[in-house]
Amino acid sequence: MTLSTRQLTLGAGERTLVCGLDWRVGAGECWSIIGRNGAGKSTLMRTLAGLRAPEGGSVEIDGRPLRDWPLEALARRRAYLAQARHDAFAYSVIETVLSARHPYHAERYWEGGDDHQAALQALAALDAGHLAARDVRTLSGGERQRVAIAALLAQDTPLLLLDEPANALDLAHQVRITGLLARLCRQQGKTVVMIGHDLTLAYGISTHALLLKGDGAWHAGAVDDAMRPALLGDYLGHPIEMIEHGGRRIFIPLEPPHA
Numbered sequence: 365m366t367l368s369t370r371q372l373t374l375g376a377g378e379r380t381l382v383c384g385l386d387w388r389v390g391a392g393e394c395w396s397i398i399g400r401n402g403a404g405k406s407t408l409m410r411t412l413a414g415l416r417a418p419e420g421g422s423v424e425i426d427g428r429p430l431r432d433w434p435l436e437a438l439a440r441r442r443a444y445l446a447q448a449r450h451d452a453f454a455y456s457v458i459e460t461v462l463s464a465r466h467p468y469h470a471e472r473y474w475e476g477g478d479d480h481q482a483a484l485q486a487l488a489a490l491d492a493g494h495l496a497a498r499d500v501r502t503l504s505g506g507e508r509q510r511v512a513i514a515a516l517l518a519q520d521t522p523l524l525l526l527d528e529p530a531n532a533l534d535l536a537h538q539v540r541i542t543g544l545l546a547r548l549c550r551q552q553g554k555t556v557v558m559i560g561h562d563l564t565l566a567y568g569i570s571t572h573a574l575l576l577k578g579d580g581a582w583h584a585g586a587v588d589d590a591m592r593p594a595l596l597g598d599y600l601g602h603p604i605e606m607i608e609h610g611g612r613r614i615f616i617p618l619e620p621p622h623a
C-alpha cells in the first residue's frame with residue numbers, strides 16, 4: 365500500500381491551508397498529523413479519504429489517482445474515522461460495526477458468519493464486546509468512539525485514516541488503542557495516518573510526522589526529524605520542551621514565568 369500526494373493544495377474560503385504538498389506514505393508506517401486548531405488537518409484527512417476534491421494537485425493510492433478508484437474498491441483499501449458522528453437511528457452496536465463490512469458484500473445481501481466474527485473480534489480488541497447489543501445512542505462519548513474505531517478495524521483495509529482517535533477516551537483506552545494501532549503497523553504492515561494533539565502519545569507510536577502550519581507551509585519527516593521541540597514550537601505557536609524520562613520522550617508546553 366502506498367499513499368502519495370503530488371503538489372497537493374488545499375484551501376478554505378480565501379485561505380490556503382496546505383500548498384504544494386509532495387508526500388509519500390509507505391506500508392507499515394504510522395504518521396501523525398500535527399498542527400494548531402484550524403491548520404487544515406481534518407481538511408487534509410477528508411481529502412485523503414476522497415470525501416472532498418483538492419483545490420490543486422492529486423492524491424494517489426497505489427499509484428492510482430483517488431478519482432479513478434471505484435467507490436467499493438476504495439472502501440476495501442482505506443477506512444476513515446471522522447472527528448465527530450451523529451447517530452440519528454436506533455442501530456445496535458453490532459449492526460453499526462457490521463455495516464463496515466459492506467464493501468465485501470458485492471455478491472450477497474446478508475452478512476455471513478465471517479463478518480460476525482470480524483465484527484466481534486474488532487469490538488473485543490477495543491474492549492467493547494460487552495456493548496454489542498446496546499443502542500448506539502445510549503453509549504457514552506468514549507464508548508461510542510471505541511465502537512467507531514472497532515467499525516474502522518472491521519473494514520479490514522490496509523490504510524487507516526483516523527481523525528483524533530484518542531478523542532473522548534480515558535487514559536487507559538488511549539494507551540490501549542494507540543498501542544493497538546502501532547502493532548497493526550509493525551506486525552501486519554498496515555498504514556496509519558492519524559491526527560492527534562497529544563505530542564507524547566504521537567511520538568510514542570509514530571514512525572513519521574507531518575506538521576501543518578495553516579498558511580500553506582508543511583514539514584514531513586521521520587519522527588526524530590519532524591518532532592524536534594524547536595520545529596514543533598514554530599508550527600504550534602508555543603515553545604515546547606522535550607524531557608527524556610525512563611527511556612521515553614515527553615513533550616510539554618513551556619509556561620511563561622509566573623508574575
Ligand SMILES: Nc1ncnc2c1ncn2[C@@H]1O[C@H](COP(=O)(O)OP(=O)(O)OP(=O)(O)O)[C@@H](O)[C@H]1O
Binds near residue numbers: 378399400402
Ligand atoms: N467554508 C469555509 N470558509 C472559510 N473557512 C473555512 C470554511 N470551511 C472550513 N474553514 C476553515 O478551514 C480551517 C481548517 O479546518 P480543519 O477542520 O481542517 O482544521 P483542523 O486543523 O482539523 O482543526 P482542529 O484542530 O480544530 O480540528 C478552519 O480554520 C476552518 O474554520
